Amino acid sequence: MKKILIPIDFSEHSEYALQVAATIARKHKASLVVLHMMGLSEAVLTKDESQEMFEAIYYMKLAEKRFSEFLDKDYLKNIHVETTVQNYKEFHEIQRVAKDFDTDLIVMGSHGATGLKEVFVGSNTEKVVRTSEIPVLVVKNRTNNFKMEKVVFACDFNMDFVEPFKNAWNFFKKIGAEFQVVFINTPEKFLSNQQMQERAFAFMLHSGIDTTDVYDTTAYYCDYRLENGIYNFSNEVEADLVVIPTHGRRGLAHYFSENVGEAIVNHSDLPIMTFKV
Structure with missing residues (x-):
C-alpha cells in the first residue's frame, strides 16, 4: 500500500477518517492524499472572467487556510501528506482523483448513525462506493x-x-x-x-x-x-x-x-x- 486518499469537508467525521488513514499509513509506510471538493456553484462559474478568477482565488486561499488548520495534528507527524483542492460537485469524480494520484485505498468518514443501510444507501458515501474501482473504507466514529x-x-x-x-x-x-x-x-x-x-x-x-x-x-x-x-x-x-x-x-x-x-x-x-x- 503506497497512497491513501481521504476526501474531506473539514467536518468531525472527516477527521475520524483522517486519523484512521494516518494509522494505516504509519503501519504500512504509505503517504496520504487529502482532497477537498470546493464545488463552486454554476452562478460563480458563469460570471465574467475577471470576477470568476477573483472568486476562485478567494475560495482556493480559504481552502488552503482551512487545510493548514485541519492538518495540524500530532498523529500526522512524519507522514507525507499531499493536499489537493478540486472544483468537483459530483462524488463520482473522486474516482478521477484516485487515479490521478495512483492511490490504493479511499478512507471516508460517514455521518450514518444507525446501521449499514443508513451508512450507505442514498448517502454521499454510497455515491463514492458505486464508482470507485479501488477499496473504500468507511469510518463512522x-x-x-x-x-x-x-x-x-x-x-x-x-x-x-x-x-x-x-x-x-x-x-x-x-x-x-x-x-x-x-x-x-x-x-x-x-x-x-x-x-x-x-x-x-x-x-x-x-x-x-x-x-x-x-x-x-x-x-x-x-x-x-x-x-x-x-x-x-x-x-x-x-x-x-x-x-x-x-x-x-x-x-x-x-x-x-x-x-x-x-x-x-x-x-x-x-x-x-x-x-x-
Whole structure:
C-alpha cells in the first residue's frame, strides 16, 4: 500500500477518517492524499472572467487556510501528506482523483448513525462506493486504536462477487490480516447446511485462490436479518473490520433488507470496507 486518499469537508467525521488513514499509513509506510471538493456553484462559474478568477482565488486561499488548520495534528507527524483542492460537485469524480494520484485505498468518514443501510444507501458515501474501482473504507466514529488484524468478509457466494472476493483476499493477505468469510443465513432466503456448503465450494473453486483454508474456515451464521447477522457475527469473533462486496450499477441498496432491525447494528462502531464488482 503506497497512497491513501481521504476526501474531506473539514467536518468531525472527516477527521475520524483522517486519523484512521494516518494509522494505516504509519503501519504500512504509505503517504496520504487529502482532497477537498470546493464545488463552486454554476452562478460563480458563469460570471465574467475577471470576477470568476477573483472568486476562485478567494475560495482556493480559504481552502488552503482551512487545510493548514485541519492538518495540524500530532498523529500526522512524519507522514507525507499531499493536499489537493478540486472544483468537483459530483462524488463520482473522486474516482478521477484516485487515479490521478495512483492511490490504493479511499478512507471516508460517514455521518450514518444507525446501521449499514443508513451508512450507505442514498448517502454521499454510497455515491463514492458505486464508482470507485479501488477499496473504500468507511469510518463512522473516532477510532483511536484502528487495526486490520482480523476482517470479516460477508458474502452470499453469488458468482458476481468472485472478483471483489479475490481482490479483498489479496489485499488483506498482503498486510497479513486474518480473513474470515461468513455466509448469513436468513429465514427469507433460508438454505440447508449442504446447500450453503455447496455454494461456498463452487464459489471458492471459481475464484481460483491458492488455498483451501478460506473454505475450511468459512462460517455459516443464522439470523433474522442480513444486517444483524453481519454485525452480530463480527462482534462475536471480535473482528476489526467488516468487508462487503458491492455492485456499482446498483449501489448497496439491494444488499440490505428494507426493514432494518434494531439490535447491535444500530450503534456499532465497526468500520466497513467495500470492494466493487
